[in-house]
Amino acid sequence: MNSAFAQPLFPFPGKGEIYIKIYIKDNTDLIHLSKIVSIDSKTKPESTNVYAYANKTDFINLLKSGYSFEILKHPADLSNEAKMFSGFFKEIYTWDAYPAYSSYVDLMYSFQNNYSHLCKIHKTGVSVQGRDILFAKITNTLNDVIKPRVLLCSSIHGDEPVGYVTLLRMCDYLLSHYGTDTDITNLLNSVEIWINPLANPDGTYAGGNNTLNGATRFNANYVDLNRNFSDFVHGEHSDGNTTQLENLAVIRLTDSLQFVMGATLHSGAEVLNYPWDNQPGLHADDAWWQYVSKAYADTVFAHSQSGYFTGLSSTGYINGYQWYMISGGKQDYLNYYKHMRELTLEISNTKIPDASLLPYFWEANYRSLINYAKEAQNGIQGLVSDSATNQPIRAKISIQNHDNNNSFVYSDSITGRFFRPIYAGTYDVNFSKNTFQEKILMINTYNGTAAFYSVSLAHTSGMNEESLFSDITIFPNPVSDNILIKTGSSDIISEINLFNLHGISINPKTQPETISGNQFIIDVSTVPSGLYFLKGTRSNKSFVKKINILNKN
Numbered sequence: 001m002n003s004a005f006a007q008p009l010f011p012f013p014g015k016g017e018i019y020i021k022i023y024i025k026d027n028t029d030l031i032h033l034s035k036i037v038s039i040d041s042k043t044k045p046e047s048t049n050v051y052a053y054a055n056k057t058d059f060i061n062l063l064k065s066g067y068s069f070e071i072l073k074h075p076a077d078l079s080n081e082a083k084m085f086s087g088f089f090k091e092i093y094t095w096d097a098y099p100a101y102s103s104y105v106d107l108m109y110s111f112q113n114n115y116s117h118l119c120k121i122h123k124t125g126v127s128v129q130g131r132d133i134l135f136a137k138i139t140n141t142l143n144d145v146i147k148p149r150v151l152l153c154s155s156i157h158g159d160e161p162v163g164y165v166t167l168l169r170m171c172d173y174l175l176s177h178y179g180t181d182t183d184i185t186n187l188l189n190s191v192e193i194w195i196n197p198l199a200n201p202d203g204t205y206a207g208g209n210n211t212l213n214g215a216t217r218f219n220a221n222y223v224d225l226n227r228n229f230s231d232f233v234h235g236e237h238s239d240g241n242t243t244q245l246e247n248l249a250v251i252r253l254t255d256s257l258q259f260v261m262g263a264t265l266h267s268g269a270e271v272l273n274y275p276w277d278n279q280p281g282l283h284a285d286d287a288w289w290q291y292v293s294k295a296y297a298d299t300v301f302a303h304s305q306s307g308y309f310t311g312l313s314s315t316g317y318i319n320g321y322q323w324y325m326i327s328g329g330k331q332d333y334l335n336y337y338k339h340m341r342e343l344t345l346e347i348s349n350t351k352i353p354d355a356s357l358l359p360y361f362w363e364a365n366y367r368s369l370i371n372y373a374k375e376a377q378n379g380i381q382g383l384v385s386d387s388a389t390n391q392p393i394r395a396k397i398s399i400q401n402h403d404n405n406n407s408f409v410y411s412d413s414i415t416g417r418f419f420r421p422i423y424a425g426t427y428d429v430n431f432s433k434n435t436f437q438e439k440i441l442m443i444n445t446y447n448g449t450a451a452f453y454s455v456s457l458a459h460t461s462g463m464n465e466e467s468l469f470s471d472i473t474i475f476p477n478p479v480s481d482n483i484l485i486k487t488g489s490s491d492i493i494s495e496i497n498l499f500n501l502h503g504i505s506i507n508p509k510t511q512p513e514t515i516s517g518n519q520f521i522i523d524v525s526t527v528p529s530g531l532y533f534l535k536g537t538r539s540n541k542s543f544v545k546k547i548n549i550l551n552k553n
């Protein structure tokens with residue numbers, strides 16, 4: 001089966017990557033194999049055939065690894081040249097051709113020119129070969145409302161351009177329906193949508209700016225951009241490469257602006273893939289993921305031919321790790337490091353289908369994409385401010401006994417606004433910030449609506465920071481029954497207060513009992529177990545110590 005040497009592979013193909021089918025023993029091989037090649041897909045989770053891409057180094061390592069494999073025709077070695085659109089006027093584009101690179105750039109700027117109150121193009125970086133990384137920010141800019149941000153990207157794999165045309169068309173659809181379609185008008189009045197149709201332009205146009213023949217999965221450095229992000233399980237550079245320019249363009253954007261939700265479109269399969277990809281543990285919001293995934297898939301089923309979006313999973317969606325593990329992916333990066341809700345959409349089994357089919361993929365997916373974007377407004381949202389100044393603050397909003405792996409969110413440092421999509425339920429929501437007293441609210445949420453909370457946090461007057469004179473010792477800690485305080489001098493400790501973590505005094509103005517000249521005892525046997533601040537005063541100066549009380553009550 002190892003047919004590598006039957007084919008003229010060295011010198012390596014000019015495009016720098018090959019497409020291969022690898023035979024594995026079982027899924028335990030995937031962890032090892034994913035460090036050698038870029039795994040593209042499996043036809044079924046239990047399948048022992050793995051489709052993958054390899055650059056020259058990957059291929060040499062694959063030869064050494066001993067896996068059996070077969071070299072396949074590259075998906076972008078097209079028998080028939082894909083139909084291209086190379087005009088400069090949107091009016092003559094009927095979305096049944098792939099745009100030439102210059103037409104793409106021109107279309108993006110024409111959105112801004114034609115709809116200046118709704119669209120602004122942001123160039124956040126350039127590719128390795130200097131092509132533009134463009135985002136269309138689409139929202140009603142005239143209403144003075146702080147909106148949740150949604151990020152839609154496509155074609156981080158250059159030879160998967162179906163989502164590229166789909167998202168380009170989405171820009172046009174949103175802009176041209178604002179003001180006439182109530183649904184779209186409401187959406188752009190309440191959500192800010194950022195669209196990057198082409199995340200890897202060097203890959204898509206590796207064969208030239210006017211063709212998709214010769215497109216590559218990798219960027220011009222032969223790097224799979226979707227294995228090149230920091231990974232909280234597998235490490236900062238799990239692919240062994242520095243962070244690529246194309247990825248820096250999206251990292252910079254999400255560093256500077258807080259996004260609530262996102263999706264990245266691919267082709268090569270037909271399924272919605274939700275977190276995590278890098279580990280088997282479930283995301284804290286697994287119920288929410290299944291809820292939005294089912295909504296997406298069911299709407300696709302209602303607007304497509306039977307069989308579409310069911311090849312991998314009859315429901316149309318799958319947990320990423322259950323399909324196949326990847327590391328360094330964009331989805332997990334945005335979920336973990338940017339506290340977003342980001343999923344992966346595979347919308348066409350054929351990577352580069354005949355361009356006449358592009359309207360079909362649009363028709364099948366656009367309603368689902370719009371409905372998904374609407375979810376950014378739902379769940380729990382609100383405003384966090386400083387109770388003393390009323391100024392907005394950046395606070396951490398986490399759900400007790402629910403959040404894990406950074407699934408909590410922050411309020412925006414400038415606006416104080418936060419958005420937390422979550423499945424219907426009753427949650428204890430914790431609002432916290434260093435040097436502020438935390439607040440815990442019990443909040444009921446319902447699917448499809450938002451619960452709005454305005455929360456103000458009070459300063460703790462430094463109480464959450466310990467300060468102690470060097471000659472004072474307080475022990476034992478943890479403590480039950482009695483706390484003993486020893487001082488190095490015979491100064492009287494005039495006052496002792498015990499505060500809970502909310503800053504509320506639980507035994508005001510207790511005089512410690514003096515047991516000798518410099519030893520004092522405090523009876524805490526009736527205090528409920530928990531963390532407390534012990535605040536005392538000596539010679540008009542106070543000291544604070546965090547105490548863990550463990551009583552049997």
Ligand SMILES: [Zn+2]
Pocket residue numbers: 157160266267268
């Ligand atoms: Zn892909």
